[in-house]
Amino acid sequence: MANIKKGDLVQVISGPTPERGGDRGKQGTVLEVLTEQDRVIVEGVNYVTKHVRVGQTQRGTKTGGLETIEAPIHISNVQLVDPETKKPTRVGHRVEEQVKDGVKRTVRVRYAKKSGKDL
Template sequence: MQRIKKGDTVEVIAGSDKGARGEVLHVYPKEDRVVIERVNIVKKHQKPVSAGRQQVQPGIIEYEAPINLSNVMLVCSQCDKPTRVGYRVNEDGMKVRVCRACASDID
């Protein structure tokens, strides 16, 4: 079970975007990286290329680059603080993510 999933709100705790909050757009578990909405914006200079049927738009394109998973913390919806993630097994046997600060369920 992943500590951070797509759709979670996270806060950046290290790097140039420290303190920024955003929603997780993609999770790459093999590379330990996440893409966060409006965080780690990079520019890419792109040439016009016609690859088959599609035409690639030329110019300077801005997009969100992946950031290392160790540089983000999950924001608890109850206490609105960045927190570590714990786990608990419910009575029905389901494993649930738990906020370490306020002990409330995240899922």
């Protein structure tokens, strides 16, 4: 079971600080998980400039130029944020029984472990 999924709130835990032009400490939601490359795309983190070739649409407007988009970041450089304390935390799994339409199922559920200095 994956620790980080699409829509999770994560924080960048490595790299240069914002004072040095980096993204460490920034929080954002996961837009996409690239499982084959072990990377995630986080909203507002790791912006890169992409050069797009100039073209024309059906209406005749010009497209292209410079675009800034979010680039993938390695999954080991981000950590899930605890919804209660808003600090990065480790993720645990527990097995629970779920009853749906009268049928019992065993399901693995993610939960945030203790975070911050209160360990």
